[in-house]
Amino acid sequence: MRFIADMMLGRLARWLRLYGYDTLYGVEEDDEIIRVALEEDRVILTRDCGLAERAEKLGGRVILLGSNDLEEQVGELKRRGVTFRELFPPSARCPKCNGPIRRVSKDYVKGKVPESVYERYDEFYVCKNCGQIYWPGRQWREMLKIDKRLRA
Incomplete structure (x- = not known):
């Protein structure tokens, strides 16, 4: 299942990407959202x-969400049959640009991350599209806490 989220759902779009869903976000015009959804077989x-x-x-598939709260939105999606698989790699997509994320060697990130990060961590991932580098640091741990709440 692939999605396109309207401008009111940026936080949800980023989380869907982390769960591995191909989710477009940032299209401002309703007509364009509908066109892209129909052409690319995406759920709005x-x-x-x-x-x-x-x-x-116009024949588009739509999930109309009632809540503005992320946890409630995830609950609504679950009730509509959307499953929330493993958070982060190997299936995750970049929360910034929606590109696929792949694991890379520690040597690959040398000089691209702060030295303290390079020395402290052995696990690194990079977005194939934008080049953003990820590692299981403090933000990652905070996201895992949120993930537990979202899955509950």
Whole structure:
């Protein structure tokens, strides 16, 4: 399942990417969201009743979310049959650009991350599209705590 999220759902879009879902975000115009969804067979995620109604009339698949809270949105998606698999690699996508993330050797990141990070960690990942480097540091641990709540 691939998604396109409207501009009200940026946080949800980033989390869906971390769960491995190909999720477009950043398209501002409703007509463009509908066009992309239909052309690329994506499910539209929105809180906008008008957008949902127009898209459905044109044959688009839509999940209309009622909440503005991330945990409640995830609950709504679960009730609609969306499964939340393993967080982060190997299936994760870049939360910034939606590109695939792959594991890289420690040598690959030498000189690209702070020296203290290089010395402290052995596990690194990089986005194939934007080059963003990830490692299991403090932010990663905080995201795992949020993940537990989202899966509950």
